[in-house]
Amino acid sequence: MDAFFASVEQRDNPELRGKPIAVGGGGPRGVVAAASYEARQYGVRSAMAGSKARQLCPHLIFVRHNFDRYKEVSRQIREIFHEYTDLVEPLSLDEAYLDVTFPKMGPPSATIIAQTLRRRIFETTQLTASAGVSYCKFLAKMASDLNKPNGMALILPHEAEDFLEKLSIEKFHGIGKATAAKMRKIGIHNGYDLKQRSLIELARRFGKTGRFYYNIVRGIDERRVQSHSVRKSISVENTFLTDLDQTEDMMEQLVEIAQDLQRRIERADNPGRTLTLKVKYADFQSVTRSKTVDHDISAADEMLVLARLLLADTEALTKKVRLLGLGVSNLRREHEQQLREMLLPGQQMEFDF
8 A cells, every 4th residue: 555554644634635744753752654655755754753754844744643544444455355365465554465376356367456456445445556466475565666656567577587686785675774785885786796696605694584685686485475374473662752771760661561561462372482672772773682481471570580681781771772672472373383384184283382
């Protein structure tokens, strides 16, 4: 969907149409959740600090989010998807992969189906969508960004190699700013440069994601569209009105965060064995520290013991902190799903956690 949250607000509030708006907070601790295309012309982007967004666009209009409304619109869109295929993998409220190899209705043409879906979405919601069509997830994602907003792009198999070789390294989905900067330092500026590096070198420099980079620049992505996904983590974080510079103040905040996380784990009935601490400093640099144990983590008290140890392994003792978060991963149900996939049809399984 095109600028989804902002577009819903402009649709529902005619006085906002054609104006630069940001969904989120404009205060000193606010963050932009979404920006209209009018605001993006000024450089306003999602995840940007509200204060920075105001500097870039002084007449920017901030709108409080309405996630219940966004979820309802997202549900309408997914109902349309399921008329054409059951293989729908949502990535967020405003984005999804669809496998239309064997559609439930209409001609077996991904391009025609994408055009039809975009038309149906607009007729139903009065919102525009952009689509990318290709033979694998990675290229479909890349294509979806080529003609935004309200556009569509197709990358055919014989076009993939040339497209990827010419693409600047920052434009590759899955390569962030930090990794792109690291690649440029070693002479990788575009897809062609990346393609010259061996699998061994990429794995040595970038770890397990090195194989991913090696494959995607060759247009290789064998991931299937998963209509049922297993949750991989549960987390809670909090941004503070005033930066924290005392350890005990941070631990007081972590008490509330851990208690909230415990409640979420209990509601999901899905504890995990890895606890991750997230720290964002006053300069917006973020770090994470993790600890894995041999049993389920679900109690706030245990989280706090681990969190204090992890906090000591950061620069929180010498730098001011604007955000803290805790999350559990390596979840029980993820283990169960992995075991199911390993079993042959007809086999039974027992779990011991």
